[in-house]
Amino acid sequence: MNMTEQKPTTLMIADDHKLFAEGLSAILSEQPDFNIIGMASNGKEILHLLNNQVPDILILDLNMPVLDGEIAAEKIRQLFPVVKIMVLSMYYSAQLANKLEEIGVMAFVQKDTDAETLFKIISGVQRGEKHFQKIKPDMQPSVFSNGDYFQKSHNLTAREMEILQLISEDYSSQQIAQKLFIALNTVDTHRKNMAQKLNVTGKTGLLKFALENKLR
Amino acid sequence: MNMTEQKPTTLMIADDHKLFAEGLSAILSEQPDFNIIGMASNGKEILHLLNNQVPDILILDLNMPVLDGEIAAEKIRQLFPVVKIMVLSMYYSAQLANKLEEIGVMAFVQKDTDAETLFKIISGVQRGEKHFQKIKPDMQPSVFSNGDYFQKSHNLTAREMEILQLISEDYSSQQIAQKLFIALNTVDTHRKNMAQKLNVTGKTGLLKFALENKLR
DNA sequence: CTAAATATACCGAGTACTCGGTATATAAAC
DNA sequence: GTTTATATACCGAGTACTCGGTATATTTAG
Numbered sequence: 368m369n370m371t372e373q374k375p376t377t378l379m380i381a382d383d384h385k386l387f388a389e390g391l392s393a394i395l396s397e398q399p400d401f402n403i404i405g406m407a408s409n410g411k412e413i414l415h416l417l418n419n420q421v422p423d424i425l426i427l428d429l430n431m432p433v434l435d436g437e438i439a440a441e442k443i444r445q446l447f448p449v450v451k452i453m454v455l456s457m458y459y460s461a462q463l464a465n466k467l468e469e470i471g472v473m474a475f476v477q478k479d480t481d482a483e484t485l486f487k488i489i490s491g492v493q494r495g496e497k498h499f500q501k502i503k504p505d506m507q508p509s510v511f512s513n514g515d516y517f518q519k520s521h522n523l524t525a526r527e528m529e530i531l532q533l534i535s536e537d538y539s540s541q542q543i544a545q546k547l548f549i550a551l552n553t554v555d556t557h558r559k560n561m562a563q564k565l566n567v568t569g570k571t572g573l574l575k576f577a578l579e580n581k582l583r
Numbered sequence: 584m585n586m587t588e589q590k591p592t593t594l595m596i597a598d599d600h601k602l603f604a605e606g607l608s609a610i611l612s613e614q615p616d617f618n619i620i621g622m623a624s625n626g627k628e629i630l631h632l633l634n635n636q637v638p639d640i641l642i643l644d645l646n647m648p649v650l651d652g653e654i655a656a657e658k659i660r661q662l663f664p665v666v667k668i669m670v671l672s673m674y675y676s677a678q679l680a681n682k683l684e685e686i687g688v689m690a691f692v693q694k695d696t697d698a699e700t701l702f703k704i705i706s707g708v709q710r711g712e713k714h715f716q717k718i719k720p721d722m723q724p725s726v727f728s729n730g731d732y733f734q735k736s737h738n739l740t741a742r743e744m745e746i747l748q749l750i751s752e753d754y755s756s757q758q759i760a761q762k763l764f765i766a767l768n769t770v771d772t773h774r775k776n777m778a779q780k781l782n783v784t785g786k787t788g789l790l791k792f793a794l795e796n797k798l799r
Numbered sequence: 800c801t802a803a804a805t806a807t808a809c810c811g812a813g814t815a816c817t818c819g820g821t822a823t824a825t826a827a828a829c
Numbered sequence: 830g831t832t833t834a835t836a837t838a839c840c841g842a843g844t845a846c847t848c849g850g851t852a853t854a855t856t857t858a859g
Contacts, residue, residue: 384694385698390610393609479599479600526837527835550838555838557836568753569816571787575753765807772807772808801859803857804857806854813846813848815844822837822840823836827835828831
């Protein structure tokens with residue numbers, strides 16, 4: 368049987384989000400094919416762990432304090448080239464995926480992937496397969512994904528939200544006016560009204576509000 | 584023994600981040616005091632689940648597609664007032680904590696809490712205790728938490744990063760000049776240099792870059 | 800030591816924005 | 830029907846910003 372023919376894949380997890388890391392460790396531990404042999408919460412800590420023992424696969428969060436995941440990955444490639452690195456992140460960008468592949472990372476996976484898929488990717492990585500998954504090109508959820516929330520809690524009109532979305536996409540007022548076939552003054556008025564409703568100052572305040580409320 | 588005296592706390596989890604939800608379910612299932620009886624990935628789905636069966640405690644993610652966590656919480660308070668609601672979020676704000684408390688939510692917990700603490704909060708909620716934890720007042724990680732990453736990958740100087748941080752904190756150029764005891768023209772020059780390095784346009788481009796790179 | 804990088808500072812010409820206020824037409828609510 | 834909300838649009842006075850370019854002093858790297 369397969370179970371007696373192969374030893375479990377040894378894994379280490381480096382992620383500063385404790386609840387996530389512990390949850391991930393728990394679901395991976397349920398799999399007989401995987402064996403968690405270490406956990407770290409920042410880049411430096413994982414380097415120390417690897418000095419004592421190296422796993423088959425390291426699951427590395429991209430954004431960590433003290434020593435960032437990307438830089439940690441570069442160092443680990445140099446110091447422990449036998450370790451296969453998988454990077455986890457909430458954020459996807461093709462540029463970043465390319466960079467990680469150059470570094471020698473084996474997989475770049477988003478944190479909203481389901482467990483079954485993750486197990487398959489891990490097994491693939493252990494066999495030497497790369498995985499640089501491209502989900503939707505635009506990974507950034509639109510403001511409209513929470514449209515009901517905004518309309519209810521901030522009393523924004525549909526038009527205001529339309530303009531807020533365009534602001535968050537770097538449209539100047541002139542560009543917004545052209546796109547929506549309205550006057551520059553009208554855009555300005557909508558912006559003024561929104562800023563007052565949201566109690567922020569000007570375009571940068573609106574932009575900041577829009578971006579911060581995409582947080583998950 | 585306590586185990587025979589009390590029945591396990593029944594829990595449902597509503598979170599669209601599958602890996603997180605499954606991990607959370609796994610660690611909670613390891614606790615004999617807790618029993619997961621349902622999982623949903625959006626606000627509407629959890630409402631349907633509750634129509635069939637209600638748990639002691641519902642663990643609800645704040646930002647979900649289709650029907651937002653906050654609005655779902657309000658509806659659940661009306662329709663299923665016996666259910667104790669705990670809200671999980673990556674983001675903390677006192678304003679939001681107040682609002683959730685008004686709605687009748689029992690706890691507001693950040694996703695970087697460790698599992699042991701979460702177990703304690705859940706047990707407290709089951710006993711009727713509220714938990715509106717205030718971690719650090721400024722929950723937003725500073726750009727400097729990834730300082731090495733920025734310096735390395737974008738060739739930003741220390742001064743440039745200092746100014747980028749102030750831009751992300753809504754400082755105008757005039758205010759930055761005063762705060763750093765430099766001329767307005769100098770701030771402008773730094774901004775211009777950064778915008779070119781980061782290949783963005785102007786202040787809004789810089790702000791957007793700063794905010795987007797705080798994503799976890 | 801020299802060369803490169805960084806911080807500081809300026810000019811000029813122009814655009815974009817801010818925010819108090821005003822107003823009208825249309826759509827939605829009562 | 831009337832009233833309220835929304836979308837559209839304007840004015841004025843002023844500030845903030847943009848971005849091409851210039852420059853020098855200091856610090857850092859080779």
